[in-house]
Amino acid sequence: MSKKPMYLKRRGGSKVFWVSALLALLLIAVWCNRPKPAVQPEPVVEERQEIISESVFKGRVEEIVSPKFGIKAYYMFQKSGLTSVSFTFIQSGKAYENPEQAGVANIVAQTLKEGAGWWSAKELRNLMGSSGIKIGFSVSKDDFSGQVTFPNEQKENAVKYLREMLLNPHFEDRYVETAKAGAIRAIETQKENPSTELLLEFNQAIYGDFAYGRNPIGDIETIKKINRRVLVNFVRNNLAKNRLFVGIVGNIQKEAAEEMLDNLFGKLPILESREIGVPYINWHRPDVNIERNIPQNIVVYAAKGTCRKCEDFYPLYIANYILGGAGLNSRFNQRMREKENLTYGVSSWLDLNDNANILTASFSATGDKSERAEKLFEEIWQEAGEKGFTEDELQNAKDYLISSHNLRFASTSGIAEMLAYMQKYDLGVNFLNQRNQLVKDVTLRQLNQAAKDYFDSNFIKGKIGNINK
Amino acid sequence: MNKKLLNLYAVAAFICSFVTAFSADAFFENINQFKLNNGLQVVVIEDHKAPIVKQMLFYKVGSINEAIGKGGLAHLLEHLMFRGTPRFPGQQFNQIMESNGAISNAFTSQDVTAYHQFFDVSRLDKMMELEADRMQNLQINNDDFLAERNIVFQERKQRIDNNPSAKFYEALKKVLWQNHPYNRQVTGEDSEILSLRLTDAEDFYRKYYVPDNAVLVLSGDITVEKAEELTKKYFGNIKSQNYVSDLSLPTLPQNYKASISMRLPDVKLGRMTNIYATPSYNLDKDKIYALEVLAEYMGGDKNSPFYQKLVIQDKKALDINVGYNPISRSYGVFEIGLIPTDIERDNLFLELDRAWNYALRKLDDEQLAMTKEKLLADLIYLEDNPEDIAELVGYIAAADVDLQELKNYEKGINQVTLKDVIAAVSYLQNEAPQVSGILYQLKGDRNE
Numbered sequence: 001m002s003k004k005p006m007y008l009k010r011r012g013g014s015k016v017f018w019v020s021a022l023l024a025l026l027l028i029a030v031w032c033n034r035p036k037p038a039v040q041p042e043p044v045v046e047e048r049q050e051i052i053s054e055s056v057f058k059g060r061v062e063e064i065v066s067p068k069f070g071i072k073a074y075y076m077f078q079k080s081g082l083t084s085v086s087f088t089f090i091q092s093g094k095a096y097e098n099p100e101q102a103g104v105a106n107i108v109a110q111t112l113k114e115g116a117g118w119w120s121a122k123e124l125r126n127l128m129g130s131s132g133i134k135i136g137f138s139v140s141k142d143d144f145s146g147q148v149t150f151p152n153e154q155k156e157n158a159v160k161y162l163r164e165m166l167l168n169p170h171f172e173d174r175y176v177e178t179a180k181a182g183a184i185r186a187i188e189t190q191k192e193n194p195s196t197e198l199l200l201e202f203n204q205a206i207y208g209d210f211a212y213g214r215n216p217i218g219d220i221e222t223i224k225k226i227n228r229r230v231l232v233n234f235v236r237n238n239l240a241k242n243r244l245f246v247g248i249v250g251n252i253q254k255e256a257a258e259e260m261l262d263n264l265f266g267k268l269p270i271l272e273s274r275e276i277g278v279p280y281i282n283w284h285r286p287d288v289n290i291e292r293n294i295p296q297n298i299v300v301y302a303a304k305g306t307c308r309k310c311e312d313f314y315p316l317y318i319a320n321y322i323l324g325g326a327g328l329n330s331r332f333n334q335r336m337r338e339k340e341n342l343t344y345g346v347s348s349w350l351d352l353n354d355n356a357n358i359l360t361a362s363f364s365a366t367g368d369k370s371e372r373a374e375k376l377f378e379e380i381w382q383e384a385g386e387k388g389f390t391e392d393e394l395q396n397a398k399d400y401l402i403s404s405h406n407l408r409f410a411s412t413s414g415i416a417e418m419l420a421y422m423q424k425y426d427l428g429v430n431f432l433n434q435r436n437q438l439v440k441d442v443t444l445r446q447l448n449q450a451a452k453d454y455f456d457s458n459f460i461k462g463k464i465g466n467i468n469k
Numbered sequence: 470m471n472k473k474l475l476n477l478y479a480v481a482a483f484i485c486s487f488v489t490a491f492s493a494d495a496f497f498e499n500i501n502q503f504k505l506n507n508g509l510q511v512v513v514i515e516d517h518k519a520p521i522v523k524q525m526l527f528y529k530v531g532s533i534n535e536a537i538g539k540g541g542l543a544h545l546l547e548h549l550m551f552r553g554t555p556r557f558p559g560q561q562f563n564q565i566m567e568s569n570g571a572i573s574n575a576f577t578s579q580d581v582t583a584y585h586q587f588f589d590v591s592r593l594d595k596m597m598e599l600e601a602d603r604m605q606n607l608q609i610n611n612d613d614f615l616a617e618r619n620i621v622f623q624e625r626k627q628r629i630d631n632n633p634s635a636k637f638y639e640a641l642k643k644v645l646w647q648n649h650p651y652n653r654q655v656t657g658e659d660s661e662i663l664s665l666r667l668t669d670a671e672d673f674y675r676k677y678y679v680p681d682n683a684v685l686v687l688s689g690d691i692t693v694e695k696a697e698e699l700t701k702k703y704f705g706n707i708k709s710q711n712y713v714s715d716l717s718l719p720t721l722p723q724n725y726k727a728s729i730s731m732r733l734p735d736v737k738l739g740r741m742t743n744i745y746a747t748p749s750y751n752l753d754k755d756k757i758y759a760l761e762v763l764a765e766y767m768g769g770d771k772n773s774p775f776y777q778k779l780v781i782q783d784k785k786a787l788d789i790n791v792g793y794n795p796i797s798r799s800y801g802v803f804e805i806g807l808i809p810t811d812i813e814r815d816n817l818f819l820e821l822d823r824a825w826n827y828a829l830r831k832l833d834d835e836q837l838a839m840t841k842e843k844l845l846a847d848l849i850y851l852e853d854n855p856e857d858i859a860e861l862v863g864y865i866a867a868a869d870v871d872l873q874e875l876k877n878y879e880k881g882i883n884q885v886t887l888k889d890v891i892a893a894v895s896y897l898q899n900e901a902p903q904v905s906g907i908l909y910q911l912k913g914d915r916n917e
Binding site for chain 2: 056057059078079080081082121122125126129130131132151174175178181185188189190191192193194195294295296298326327328329337338341342343344364365366369396399400401402403404405406407409410411412413414
């Protein structure tokens with residue numbers, strides 16, 4: 001229950017108190033006033049040898065291939081009590097849903113654990129709960145993802161449970177109905193949170209009829225019609241071997257990891273690739289303004305971004321870091337928060353999607369300060385585009401990005417996710433070793449070219465609060 | 470800086486725990502502590518999987534220490550701690566963090582104020598130097614003070630006032646805690662924040678930010694020897710202030726039962742919440758294990774009969790939430806929450822009681838054993854992430870709870886009997902000070 005401020009975090013009817021969680025996800029997406037980049041499109045940064053040569057992370061990534069079905073994965077051995085497998089099915093997220101079944105991917109992610117193979121939902125919960133096996137699923141605009149983490153000696157059981165969930169899920173009716181009721185209520189109550197209300201309208205303004213503009217929870221009428229058959233079909237028509245990227249990390253030998261791939265994913269079907277096209281975005285459309293009498297206005301911006309494999313990815317990534325990704329040290333925070341105390345925090349980030357890449361920013365400010373904050377934000381934005389950045393700023397950004405590299409290796413499950421990500425974006429098995437050079441290689445000229453190309457007057461603005469004051 | 474509103478339970482989830490193959494004892498052997506001559510308690514958690522370290526400095530001061538009318542002071546001082554010392558003036562602290570790739574932040578809770586950095590082990594010296602420097606040399610000018618006061622005012626608006634759930638919680642706390650300082654919001658009230666003065670912050674800093682009122686946690690790729698060497702070098706010369714806590718906390722009246730009903734215009738999703746003031750490690754540590762087991766039994770997962778009755782069978786709630794936090798300087802807290810299906814139709818107090826009693830009737834030896842097993846099965850996750858374990862251990866140590874309690878946890882859970890759980894239930898129902906609250910939507914034509 002993410003909204004509970006103090007005591008309750010851990011127990012809910014579902015471990016994820018998901019009605020709130022869905023709201024929270026929306027909230028997080030639009031309103032990340034955290035002092036660090038809200039979205040980290042960079043999973044890793046390589047070590048900067050001259051500074052931290054004594055502390056190089058020793059993990060080595062290898063590509064492995066399963067013996068029977070030829071399933072590929074990235075793998076890293078780690079001496080740990082836990083093993084983690086992270087997997088992503090591309091072209092299987094919310095944007096790929098049949099509009100007649102909007103919301104189905106969410107319901108599948110919520111209920112895929114509710115009975116599978118020989119086991120009822122209740123049995124599975126007891127079996128996993130008493131042995132420390134954790135299985136979870138999630139869904140984004142583009143992907144359907146999951147992760148299993150388990151104490152090493154529970155490997156056989158963990159594999160069995162997950163395989164049956166992917167191949168023979170029961171979707172027990174009572175849990176499906178509860179999940180549907182929760183999703184419907186979540187939609188009905190989305191507007192309780194002003195940032196969610198803003199996000200919904202803002203997304204629609206950006207994407208129009210394109211699938212990214214849909215309500216991320218779905219549609220009440222279509223959710224009502226979802227039944228077990230629809231859920232099973234979603235699994236069969238989406239979770240395919242050839243859409244799959246897998247990362248495996250832990251105390252497991254390479255051969256065992258390869259075998260595990262066959263056991264887990266070998267029987268999944270092979271399906272055709274799907275395209276949903278790209279949205280047309282009118283960057284000159286009018287602002288989105290929602291009048292609400294709330295204590296603090298919330299303001300969001302969106303502008304064109306770049307793709308993960310595009311040539312200007314690193315220059316723009318660093319440019320955004322300096323402008324709004326560097327926490328309190330960012331230009332936005334320095335001038336809006338530190339100098340003029342207009343807001344508690346402002347941040348910007350690159351929102352990477354398979355079919356549209358966006359630069360996003362947001363902040364909150366009370367009515368008396370909002371207008372000044374907006375004006376200043378836009379000034380800083382355009383000034384960055386016109387005048388660019390300094391050599392010092394570039395160097396500071398590189399220092400941070402390089403020397404924070406090892407922090408990505410804090411947990412086994414976190415590394416497994418990173419390995420899946422590296423494959424999805426085709427970064428290569430040696431990415432961890434090459435990445436720092438890519439950061440180092442960015443020149444001031446490239447940086448300022450990216451600033452010029454992206455921080456211009458082409459942006460869409462959204463605001464909720466006391467618009468006319 | 471950001472106050473992460475006591476995200477304790479994300480961490481306390483890890484206190485759960487045990488799997489036969491995982492050696493808890495071996496893991497706890499990696500946790501060691503020592504004290505410097507000036508009273509600074511240092512806890513070292515070794516984890517050499519990656520060359521990274523989490524440093525957390527907990528001061529045993531939070532909103533609980535604020536004088537009446539000075540609400541928000543502990544939190545405001547937390548912000549001011551980033552405003553410089555003679556040696557690292559202005560914003561150098563944050564700049565040095567950035568150029569060293571450190572993720573740095575801080576948070577304030579009722580009980581503690583903590584400063585933390587997560588960084589490559591090669592930066593350990595620098596990080597410790599900076600943290601030690603601002604323990605004794607903070608220098609706040611009035612401009613910075615006023616700027617931060619504005620920022621925390623904006624923060625309160627963002628966190629509390631734009632959020633009906635948070636406002637509901639604030640009201641529940643006031644009613645439950647009465648004259649106990651846990652009745653305060655960590656952010657303070659609007660008028661309190663705006664009336665704070667620079668001297669308030671300076672006095673607070675001088676009094677509480679002393680080595681003998683602090684715990685330093687170092688978690689990750691570090692040995693005890695290295696920690697001793699560096700802490701002596703950087704913190705060793707800070708003078709002890711012979712700090713003695715003058716905190717005197719009231720005892721809440723037993724059998725205190727209050728309820729509130731709140732209507733707010735922005736609420737679309739109703740809530741119902743019961744909060745109980747309970748034993749904690751500090752107040753009565755023998756009683757906490759039965760409450761832990763009870764919380765897990767009632768709300769651990771969807772198999773809980775409480776969930777099954779309320780959500781699946783009777784469809785009176787969309788979801789439920791049961792939690793218990795025994796790590797605190799004063800009372801612990803037990804909480805039951807639900808998101809009602811139809812808040813205007815159902816008598817939720819009645820429905821909750823029914824489901825609770827139904828669940829209790831289902832509790833037998835087999836259920837008890839399964840509950841304990843689940844509760845203990847997650848201990849292995851303690852070793853997964855140096856950040857999480859640092860936070861958990863820091864909270865425990867800063868509450869003046871012996872770290873030995875971590876080791877006792879498994880035994881404590883295993884010893885819980887059915888009778889203990891029933892006694893815990895009876896305690897909650899009959900003796901624990903408690904508040905029940907319902908949050909409704911304020912509709913234009915309603916008058917309630």
